[in-house]
Amino acid sequence: xxxxxxxxxxGESISEATLGEWLKQPGxxxxxxxxxxxxxxxxxSVEVPSPVxxxxxxxxxxxxxxxxxxxxxxxxDAGGSAPAKTEAATPAATATPAAAPAPAPAAAPAAxxxxxxxxxxxxxxxxAVLEHGLDPATIKGTGKDGRITKEDVAAAAxxxxxAPAPAAAAPAAAPAGSARKEERVKMTRLRQTIAKRLKEAQNTAAMLxxxxxxxxxxxxxxxxxxxxxFEKKHGVRLGFMGFFVKAATMALKDIPSVNASIEGxxxxxxxxxxxxxxxxxxxxxxxxxxxxxxxLTVAGIxxxxxxxxxxxxDGTLKMDEMKGGTFTISNGGVFGSLMSTPIINPPQxxxxxxxRIEERPVxxxxxxxxRPMMYLALSYDHRIIDGREAVTFLVxxxxxxxxxxxxxxxx
Numbered sequence: 275x276x277x278x279x280x281x282x283x284x285g286e287s288i289s290e291a292t293l294g295e296w297l298k299q300p301g302x303x304x305x306x307x308x309x310x311x312x313x314x315x316x317x318x319s320v321e322v323p324s325p326v327x328x329x330x331x332x333x334x335x336x337x338x339x340x341x342x343x344x345x346x347x348x349x350x351d352a353g354g355s356a357p358a359k360t361e362a363a364t365p366a367a368t369a370t371p372a373a374a375p376a377p378a379p380a381a382a383p384a385a386x387x388x389x390x391x392x393x394x395x396x397x398x399x400x401x402a403v404l405e406h407g408l409d410p411a412t413i414k415g416t417g418k419d420g421r422i423t424k425e426d427v428a429a430a431a432x433x434x435x436x437a438p439a440p441a442a443a444a445p446a447a448a449p450a451g452s453a454r455k456e457e458r459v460k461m462t463r464l465r466q467t468i469a470k471r472l473k474e475a476q477n478t479a480a481m482l483x484x485x486x487x488x489x490x491x492x493x494x495x496x497x498x499x500x501x502x503x504f505e506k507k508h509g510v511r512l513g514f515m516g517f518f519v520k521a522a523t524m525a526l527k528d529i530p531s532v533n534a535s536i537e538g539x540x541x542x543x544x545x546x547x548x549x550x551x552x553x554x555x556x557x558x559x560x561x562x563x564x565x566x567x568x569x570l571t572v573a574g575i576x577x578x579x580x581x582x583x584x585x586x587x588d589g590t591l592k593m594d595e596m597k598g599g600t601f602t603i604s605n606g607g608v609f610g611s612l613m614s615t616p617i618i619n620p621p622q623x624x625x626x627x628x629x630r631i632e633e634r635p636v637x638x639x640x641x642x643x644x645r646p647m648m649y650l651a652l653s654y655d656h657r658i659i660d661g662r663e664a665v666t667f668l669v670x671x672x673x674x675x676x677x678x679x680x681x682x683x684x685x
Contacts, residue, residue, distance in 0.1 A: 521674035550599035627651035
């Protein structure tokens with residue numbers, strides 16, 4: 275009996291999604307609760323499990339289609355079994371006394387039927403191939419009918435990075451009249467939502483960015499001194515974000531307008547700090563929220579951030595974990611950024627941008643010394659945050675980072 279697989283409830287106020295990838299093809303055996311498809315919503319990717327064990331039936335929609343909650347995705351034949359592969363004839367069955375004529379050479383498969391052709395790759399696999407700079411023709415597929423999966427791409431990328439560099443060869447001459455190629459890839463729903471929200475922020479807020487720099491010497495020394503003991507006790511590495519999040523919650527308490535938001539003609543002040551932290555995910559940037567960060571220790575903050583980062587890569591973050599937030603911290607320094615002007619995440623009124631640590635000459639007590647410095651950037655909505663408040667916030671943050679004892683004694 276065929277069981278219908280419907281688009282599940284995706285979360286509050288989310289009524290539709292895009293089919294990102296089929297994880298099971300018609301005829302594949304599926305177990306109960308085994309993922310058969312991946313849906314892309316405005317915030318996260320959601321895997322759709324099979325309600326029963328059996329055999330995958332026909333797909334009702336195609337990759338890239340927009341589907342509504344409750345719509346039919348596919349069917350699963352409950353209790354069925356996958357069709358057995360036809361066995362090759364044995365030599366005894368094919369042997370004849372007379373010599374058989376040589377068979378005609380088999381025709382080469384058409385390009386669009388090849389499992390490694392661009393048309394045969396799912397969107398997520400195609401993105402992974404492009405990100406790693408791989409040739410699909412060199413990847414051995416382990417999926418249905420030899421199709422390439424994301425795991426195949428990851429394995430090929432790992433082999434590529436570990437393989438010795440080939441000997442330099444003379445450059446081959448470009449074929450005469452070779453045409454330049456372009457590829458058009460539809461924006462994922464997540465990327466479309468990011469683009470829409472960021473443009474909305476530019477059009478709505480009176481956005482301004484103020485800069486400062488901070489000497490990271492004290493934090494670097496504290497981290498080097500205690501990182502082993504910290505990891506042994508708390509089971510998580512001691513990074514810089516724990517210091518910055520904790521320092522930010524203290525500065526937000528002193529400058530409440532930076533932690534506020536505009537609703538209509540009212541300013542909403544929050545007596546709590548829900549800190550959104552920008553985390554890189556395979557399909558784009560996601561911003562999960564550290565709830566009540568003002569009540570967490572540095573260790574608690576580091577544990578939460580570490581969990582967010584792992585689940586962002588696995589695609590298992592929940593939509594509720596990315597709702598709300600009163601203030602955002604984005605760390606472009608992990609990618610090597612020296613300076614930037616981050617964009618506000620509405621309805622928040624400010625975002626702090628962190629950047630790479632770089633040794634620079636600075637003047638300390640009348641002497642030129644080399645110190646590890648980082649630029650800080652605070653983008654804010656000038657409608658409710660004045661320049662004086664923005665600068666005061668950055669100075670309070672800078673003082674706490676340059677003297678981490680302030681964080682311990684709440685000063």
